[in-house]
Amino acid sequence: MSERAAEPLRDVIARHGLQAAKSLGQNFILDRQLLARIAAIPGDLTGAPVYEVGPGPGGLTRALLDAGANVVAVERDRRCLPALAELESEYSGKLRVIEGDALEIDGQSEVAEGAHIVANLPYNVGTALLLRWLGDESWPPWWRSLTLMFQREVAERIVAAPNSEHYGRLSVAAQWRSEARIVMNVHRSAFVPPPKVTSAVVHIAPIAAPKGLSGKVMEQVTAAAFGQRRKMLRQSLKGLPGALEALDRLGIDPQRRAETLGVADYVALARELS
Structure with a gap:
């Protein structure tokens, strides 16, 4: 854990001249207490491998590191790399940053087996990544849990019951061999820039898969x-x-x-x- 007081995220963003890019689906969370609450959702992360997608300026990344995790973070926005490099230096040996597109990277090959995936997912790739992680042929999967931020409407689709407005393909994918629940709602004011909708954090944990089907x-x-x-x-x-x-x-x-x-x-x- 770092002994240095965390710089306010607003200052980190300003110092590096970062602005959330709509084309990348970015919305940065500034509230460090909220980020710490998200990092606590998977449980005790002391020494645990964590895979993070879209760390941006590193707010959630720092919260995960402070919780004791060993983090592999994938970031495609080169503007964010200097801020993440500072965290790599500060938390020596605890953080590895990969520059690239998470849709093109095999997370399983980059992080230890049984990793927790924790991410404020870019809105434009969130569902595609979730379906990839839920679609593993081998089960239990390489990940131990998913703790992911989505637009509230997407979160409701993930946990929806039959005969409801939001029930669909995503609901079945998330529920036929895992347990999914909405842990918290996150008001749009927590982000910079504020999105047009409320967000929610979903936690998904694999369970035994039914036998006899792929x-x-x-x-x-x-x-x-x-x-x-x-x-x-x-x-x-x-x-x-x-x-x-x-x-x-x-x-x-x-x-x-x-x-x-x-x-x-x-x-x-x-x-x-x-």
């Missing part, structure tokens, strides 16, 4: 079902070989719509097709 098949089933969610299953699934016959074997009415099936129904359907 993540790839589950992804195909949910993509087909929710790709045309206003249509009945007999229409949305007709392009998936064997799907209509599987519905019949399971006793699922093909006139139902995708949002009426529970996670267990999708598990059963994917198992039939596996």
Whole structure:
């Protein structure tokens, strides 16, 4: 842990001439107490490996380091690298910064097995990264938990129940072999610049996967079902070989719509097709 008092993040941003770039989906959090609360969500991080995406000026990064974590941070915005280099020097041996696009980097190869992923995700890549992490064929996955900041609407989609407005492909992906919950809401005023919407922090932990089906098949089933969610299953699934016959074997009415099936129904359907 650093013995130096943390410089106010507003000053760090000003000193390095940083402005959040809309094109990169950036919104910086300035409140160090809030960042410490986020870093505490995964539990005791003393000596634990942590993978962070989009650290920006390093506010959450410092909070994770102060919590005792060993952090690998991926940042594609070169303007932020000098501020992160200062943290690397201050927390010698505890932080490694990788310049690059997280969508093009294999996080599993960069961080120790059982890492916690903690990130204020750039809004424009958050869902794509989440689906990648949830879609691992091997299970349990290489990550131990996900603690991620999303727009509140996306967070609600992740934890949604069947027959609700937000229930969809993302809900099933997050719930069929993991537990997802919204831990806290974060008001737009906590960010610079303030986004137009409220944000929320979601915590996801893997659980035992149902036997007899693959993540790839589950992804195909949910993509087909929710790709045309206003249509009945007999229409949305007709392009998936064997799907209509599987519905019949399971006793699922093909006139139902995708949002009426529970996670267990999708598990059963994917198992039939596996």
